[in-house]
Amino acid sequence: MPRFAIRRLQTGPEELRAQLPITGRTVDRRTNPHGTGEFFYARLDQRLKYRFPRESNAARSTGQHADRDDRGPFMWVSAVILSAYTPGQQPHFGMRDFAVDLAYVVDPSLADDSFMDPDRVDYMGVAEIDDDVDTLDTVDVAVPHVNGEAAVLTTAPEVVAAPLVSPNDFQPVLDQMTAALTSLAGEQSSRAAVVPQRIESDDEAFEDTPTYRLDADALRYRTWDPLHGWVLRKTTDSDELLYWILDDIASGIAWRWAQQAPAFTDMDEHHALRTLWMPYWHVLMYALRPEWGRRTRESIRRLAQDNPTPLPIRDGARHGPDRIPEVR
Incomplete structure (x- = not known):
């Protein structure tokens, strides 16, 4: 809180x-x-x-x-x-x-x-x-030290991607934004972050890793949803795909940080998700772009309201990847 x-x-x-x-x-x-x-x-x-x-x-x-x-x-x-x-x-x-x-x-x-x-x-x-959290951009946000390393977000840079005129422009911008995100989180918290992989066809899809395709007719993203398991999203907006990918990376970083926090061992999963994972996930996205932070905040609120214990961990055993629903 x-x-x-x-x-x-x-x-x-x-x-x-x-x-x-x-x-x-x-x-x-x-x-x-x-x-x-x-x-x-x-x-x-x-x-x-x-x-x-x-x-x-x-x-x-x-x-x-x-x-x-x-x-x-x-x-x-x-x-x-x-x-x-x-x-x-x-x-x-x-x-x-x-x-x-x-x-x-x-x-x-x-x-x-x-x-x-x-x-x-x-x-x-x-x-x-x-x-x-509407005034978050005027407040320094800090989180405790983890394993001797500080995971602190203060005066975080707002990195704004240039408009993408073609799918070929996507990868450099994604690399830039991913680097900014991991820099904000610190090496210790971002070391195990799951970065979605680019593929050229569904045959190359990884079973337990998010993947994205940059086709001429649509941009496709296969990812883990905390409420529904593995899902497929499609869009023609490259900025939308950029948000989906970075939001996933931030969620994973936030969960790793939550598990490293000293207080984590004294909490049940429900408490840890709401007091550690969710706020830090939101902070990371807000530090990239305030409008992204507001969007992630609304997603988190829906998670908190719709499910007593949403799952931040991608677990094919619990939500098998055999049937992948398509969602927006």
Whole structure:
């Protein structure tokens, strides 16, 4: 859940309701030393006014966080703690109206700790949050180190392919975009990426590898779909084929990175897919082209809504390649 938007409150003060919508991004996970549960420390894009319910509580607000207006003293809140309202649930990519307990961070020193201290937050109520990635291009996106190598996307270059006037122009552009994608992901995460192979006829098709053909009448792409297994796509738009191929490569890179993440071993497959694989897949495509990122985001949302556990792995044994449906 890298970015979120709060647009509705189920319960909470009118002062907070009047300041909606609120957007922000999660920057850390916290444990509660006094109980169970997972908490997300999040920074807000815009500060919130908070008037303490008791005057004595204002002592916790110091320095640049304290202020006063014609109604009296208040503090500026720039961080919150979120936790799932329903036990056992987790915020996830593509979520809509996901209920969370919301607390203001009233003691800024909480940012330096690794646990959630209830004495340094004020509980505000139950909010409903959506994922929010429309402002991703203005935010640096980073992911943790894996095996000593950083997989970090910051100020990612937007590589725009030139219009393709013939199929013969396709390969150099694909090579350029593939190189940009693997550079963004880093060598460690992209080392095992599955790159689709170009073939001249169906007789050359690989059983377990995506393939594409650049025929005069149509561009064909045989690929793995997380919901349907092996499928065949056809188009006359070379940019469309370029997106399909790069989206597949990004999906594979994101899954490899998810498996290498230290948190992966502590998650079930459902949680790992939604909190590691899907966001990173989207980030990679957004870094190539924002419009591609938005398109991939919609595909991911459909995956999250239509299937409890979509399969990022191409597995002919589970979805045999004998009958290949044709899809757009």
